Amino acid sequence: MIDYDAESDCYDATRGGEPRAVAAATSIERLLPHTARVVVDVGCGSGIVTRHLAGQQRLVIGVDRSAGMIRLASRRLPRRTVLGDATVLPIRSSTADVVLMIWVLHLLRDPEPVLAEGARVLRSGGVLITTVDKNDAPFRAPSDFADVTAAARRELVPQASDHHDRILRLAADHDLQPLDEATFVGIGQGRSPRQWREHIAGGHVAWCQGTDRARIADLCSAISSLSNQETARPDPIYSLVALERRR
Numbered sequence: 001m002i003d004y005d006a007e008s009d010c011y012d013a014t015r016g017g018e019p020r021a022v023a024a025a026t027s028i029e030r031l032l033p034h035t036a037r038v039v040v041d042v043g044c045g046s047g048i049v050t051r052h053l054a055g056q057q058r059l060v061i062g063v064d065r066s067a068g069m070i071r072l073a074s075r076r077l078p079r080r081t082v083l084g085d086a087t088v089l090p091i092r093s094s095t096a097d098v099v100l101m102i103w104v105l106h107l108l109r110d111p112e113p114v115l116a117e118g119a120r121v122l123r124s125g126g127v128l129i130t131t132v133d134k135n136d137a138p139f140r141a142p143s144d145f146a147d148v149t150a151a152a153r154r155e156l157v158p159q160a161s162d163h164h165d166r167i168l169r170l171a172a173d174h175d176l177q178p179l180d181e182a183t184f185v186g187i188g189q190g191r192s193p194r195q196w197r198e199h200i201a202g203g204h205v206a207w208c209q210g211t212d213r214a215r216i217a218d219l220c221s222a223i224s225s226l227s228n229q230e231t232a233r234p235d236p237i238y239s240l241v242a243l244e245r246r247r
């Protein structure tokens, strides 16, 4: 996994900054029950999304296991952040109205213990909102880049830990049932073919890591054959699911 302590200083700027955070928060807000008073943002990172959800009638608590990220989040949400692991949340059972997991489950080898912990802290009728299929987002809108990488992705991308159907299946084991779905756009995050080649060559694309160099060279060569090398392709579209705790 990425070292988020090391990443913290450049995190906001390299993850779409405020436009992405506002788009995410706006979609999350639509999924929140209007009665939600206690919201726990698990893996809150720098708090860039979290802070948009706080309000006079709503207590929002950010939890993250990276001290570097929590340091940033605590500036945005003073006295509302806590260092902690998603598998042992420092939150009492059945006390949260909403648990958020935004851009978190795709990082985990096994999301089950984290979903179980989310279910534990939710009260009956509470809602867990998570992103799913995070790494598919840049390929969702039709584009020549999606087409040219499709075969390589089929070959190299393992079953994602945050795969939509997998999350729904695991969630059901913890009495979390599908309630609603939404999307948000990673505004300004669309990359040009040249930027994608640099991103892949720089080792920043998870599904290319550990792959034979010749295979990566072939992929980059196919990407370099696309026209308009400097033109950003469509912004990624991220998916959210809301799951209600039934017991």
Ligand SMILES: C[S@@+](CC[C@H](N)C(=O)[O-])C[C@H]1O[C@@H](n2cnc3c(N)ncnc32)[C@H](O)[C@@H]1O
Pocket (backbone or CB within 6 Å): 004, 015, 042, 043, 044, 045, 046, 047, 048, 049, 063, 064, 065, 066, 069, 084, 085, 086, 087, 101, 102, 103, 104, 107
């Ligand atoms: C990609 S960032 C997302 C941050 C934030 N949710 C956002 O949308 O900007 C993932 C965050 O999850 C945190 N994280 C990963 N695994 C975790 C775990 N087991 N417990 C708590 N935080 C975790 C990382 O430290 C990092 O800050």
